[in-house]
Amino acid sequence: MTDSLLLTIIIVAVVVVVGIVATAFVAKGRKPRTPYTTERDADDVPSATVAGGETDTLEGSVATTDGTDAPVGVVEPEAPVAPALDVPEPVQGRLARLRARLTKSNNMFSKGLLALLSQDSIDEDVWDEIEETLLLADLGTEPTLELVDALRERVKVEGSRDPQRVKAMLREELLKLVDPSLDRTYLPEPHPDRPSIIMVVGVNGVGKTTTIGKMARVLVAEDKDVLLGAADTFRAAAAEQLATWGDRVGVPTVRSEIDGADPASVAFEAVSAGIDQEVDIVMIDTAGRLQNKVGLMDELGKIKRVVEKKATVDEVLLVLDATTGQNGLSQAKVFSEVVNVSGIVLTKLDGTAKGGIVVAIQRQLGVPVKLVGLGEGPDDLAPFDPEAFVDALLEG
Numbered sequence: 584m585t586d587s588l589l590l591t592i593i594i595v596a597v598v599v600v601v602g603i604v605a606t607a608f609v610a611k612g613r614k615p616r617t618p619y620t621t622e623r624d625a626d627d628v629p630s631a632t633v634a635g636g637e638t639d640t641l642e643g644s645v646a647t648t649d650g651t652d653a654p655v656g657v658v659e660p661e662a663p664v665a666p667a668l669d670v671p672e673p674v675q676g677r678l679a680r681l682r683a684r685l686t687k688s689n690n691m692f693s694k695g696l697l698a699l700l701s702q703d704s705i706d707e708d709v710w711d712e713i714e715e716t717l718l719l720a721d722l723g724t725e726p727t728l729e730l731v732d733a734l735r736e737r738v739k740v741e742g743s744r745d746p747q748r749v750k751a752m753l754r755e756e757l758l759k760l761v762d763p764s765l766d767r768t769y770l771p772e773p774h775p776d777r778p779s780i781i782m783v784v785g786v787n788g789v790g791k792t793t794t795i796g797k798m799a800r801v802l803v804a805e806d807k808d809v810l811l812g813a814a815d816t817f818r819a820a821a822a823e824q825l826a827t828w829g830d831r832v833g834v835p836t837v838r839s840e841i842d843g844a845d846p847a848s849v850a851f852e853a854v855s856a857g858i859d860q861e862v863d864i865v866m867i868d869t870a871g872r873l874q875n876k877v878g879l880m881d882e883l884g885k886i887k888r889v890v891e892k893k894a895t896v897d898e899v900l901l902v903l904d905a906t907t908g909q910n911g912l913s914q915a916k917v918f919s920e921v922v923n924v925s926g927i928v929l930t931k932l933d934g935t936a937k938g939g940i941v942v943a944i945q946r947q948l949g950v951p952v953k954l955v956g957l958g959e960g961p962d963d964l965a966p967f968d969p970e971a972f973v974d975a976l977l978e979g
């Protein structure tokens with residue numbers, strides 16, 4: 584009897600001691616949550632999930648257009664975190680390479696203009712040719728006339744035929760049109776308690792998904808924590824494409840497993856996941872079917888409204904394809920009527936000598952070009968720098 588009582592006491596004592604030790608270990612292992620700063624806490628990424636390549640499905644579901652519920656999940660990057668991830672090209676190296684590409688595609692523009700301007704006598708015909716060259720570069724009628732008038736005046740007053748001097752005047756006048764005073768920051772100010780939200784809009788095929796992928800790389804290179812939201816549920820492969828871009832640099836993507844899911848719900852889940860994971864920036868991809876303006880307006884408006892239940896949308900970037908010229912301008916107008924566009928991303932500038940479209944777009948929309956796409960490669964995106972842009976145009 585005494586033996587069994589003693590045994591019971593020993594067992595109870597052992598259980599109590601083990602319990603205390605275990606609790607102490609658990610408490611030590613769990614990092615206290617810090618107030619939300621721009622730095623993500625080490626405990627935010629479920630590293631076991633990332634390394635195992637499994638899908639961490641969020642609670643909740645998404646209403647599909649056919650009325651059924653579809654799960655929305657965070658697709659954590661599939662690759663093991665450390666060695667397999669791409670290391671994006673640093674911004675400086677990228678800019679030098681992309682500038683050379685811009686110069687190449689606008690070679691004819693600058694050669695033609697400079698040849699015309701350095702002739703012995705610039706008569707009316709030459710001025711007409713200059714005007715035509717600028718119009719062909721998609722500068723737009725009003726800016727072209729402004730530039731030609733200003734140059735005519737300066738050439739007359741200075742009486743200089745020196746090609747270097749004329750080139751300097753042209754540079755100054757072009758730069759005025761591109762307007763270096765506009766605010767071109769594409770990264771919103773960080774918030775103390777939530778991620779910044781960037782929504783990316785534009786018609787299909789202009790390069791939205793590609794641009795988000797490239798931006799994620801730029802941001803990762805700048806040491807930001809990013810999360811992507813695949814709210815382009817219209818095109819079947821879009822979410823997959825976005826997640827692949829994310830995987831390459833270790834950025835998670837929130838997407839629905841069902842095509843045609845409600846894009847606003849996916850966007851909402853993405854922002855919720857971004858808040859939970861304390862990321863710096865959530866980027867939301869959207870679909871852009873322009874055939875039906877009312878539908879587009881409803882969809883984009885709803886995405887914005889729903890997201891704003893959780894956080895304000897800091898930046899709405901409109902992606903435009905530089906090769907579409909005037910068409911791009913009318914698309915831009917429709918989008919700016921629907922959402923409050925805060926910046927333009929001009930893609931495919933590598934494939935056109937119509938760099939003047941930068942001026943035309945800014946004039947029409949009153950919104951600055953903030954980024955330019957100069958190729959299909961993963962690091963072919965650059966912040967728009969007016970001086971470097973004008974220099975590249977004139978370096979041909």
Ligand SMILES: Nc1nc2c(ncn2[C@@H]2O[C@H](COP(=O)(O)OP(=O)(O)OP(=O)(O)O)[C@@H](O)[C@H]2O)c(=O)[nH]1
Pocket residue numbers: 785786787788789790791792793794815818821869870871930931932933934955956957958959963
């Ligand atoms: N040359 C060049 N091609 C680009 C550039 N940006 C995107 N592209 C290409 O344009 C094509 C369309 O790009 P996506 O990103 O799929 O376009 P999207 O706007 O997301 O299209 P939807 O998902 O259908 O709405 C792809 O083949 C890209 O590689 C660029 O700056 N230069």
